[in-house]
Amino acid sequence: MINGLAVHGLMHPEGGHLCVPRLASDATYPGSNPDDCFGGSCAENMACSVSLAKRAGLPDTSGLAKLPDDHPAWEAAAHYLGAMCANLVLLVSPERIVLSGGVMKRATLFPKVRAAMQRNLNGYLQLPQLTTQAGVDAYVGPSAWGNNAGLVGALTLA
Numbered sequence: 804m805i806n807g808l809a810v811h812g813l814m815h816p817e818g819g820h821l822c823v824p825r826l827a828s829d830a831t832y833p834g835s836n837p838d839d840c841f842g843g844s845c846a847e848n849m850a851c852s853v854s855l856a857k858r859a860g861l862p863d864t865s866g867l868a869k870l871p872d873d874h875p876a877w878e879a880a881a882h883y884l885g886a887m888c889a890n891l892v893l894l895v896s897p898e899r900i901v902l903s904g905g906v907m908k909r910a911t912l913f914p915k916v917r918a919a920m921q922r923n924l925n926g927y928l929q930l931p932q933l934t935t936q937a938g939v940d941a942y943v944g945p946s947a948w949g950n951n952a953g954l955v956g957a958l959t960l961a
Contacts, residue, residue, distance in 0.1 A: 823886035846887035885919020
């Protein structure tokens with residue numbers, strides 16, 4: 804949104820499809836869909852619930868809720884989502900980044916995503932929103948609408 808209006812250009816923007824650097828441990832991991840953008844190296848492909856379930860060796864996504872917070876699948880999700888957030892900061896300089904969806908129901912992901920974003924930015928931008936704990940906690944957070952964010956967004960556009 805810019806000045807209260809949805810941004811629309813050549814097509815609809817999709818931040819989840821930003822290309823993100825793969826973890827070394829994911830060199831041969833296909834993600835949820837290896838035929839997706841960039842050979843499967845987009846944030847959505849590597850951090851979606853299907854990809855996380857595959858990474859954890861689960862038969863489907865229903866077991867994700869039972870994975871402990873320290874499971875490596877959550878670290879991988881944080882890596883990819885943090886890289887996506889860093890790309891967004893550098894590309895469009897948003898006032899705030901709001902993350903929602905099924906994977907983000909895992910509230911312990913937010914601190915991990917924030918830290919991964921900061922690692923990716925590597926101190927390049929010296930702004931309190933990105934360098935202080937209070938600033939980054941407010942900068943990257945959940946939607947006030949929870950998992951209804953997509954519906955509210957669609958209604959706003961309509």
